[in-house]
Amino acid sequence: MPPRKPQPIDPQVQEIRVRLGQRIRGLRLAKGMNQDEFAAVAGIHRTHPGKLENAQIDPQLSTLIKVAKALGSEIAELFD
Known part of the structure; x- marks a missing residue:
């Protein structure tokens, strides 16, 4: 089986990733x-x-839940 080609990242998705990070x-x-x-x-x-x-x-939703709890925040707060 040949290796999968990486899919291009949607610029809007990347912007959300950056802001979340x-x-x-x-x-x-x-x-x-x-x-x-x-x-x-x-x-x-x-x-x-x-x-x-x-x-x-x-990140998966389960990861975001863990991250928010560790930060004493709600998930919504992670997205400004």
Whole structure:
């Protein structure tokens, strides 16, 4: 089976990823947590915070719920 070609990312989707990542980073820093501490509190893999904050992944709803809880926020607050 040949490797799959990466699909082009819709610019609007990428913009949302970037804004979401910036928001998560800002809330995390306001809580005084580094990425490893945040991952542990949220119960996500230690590499996830960096990927989220750098707009490299589309998080699942379950991940967003964990992130919001770890930040003491509602999911809606992650999207400005």
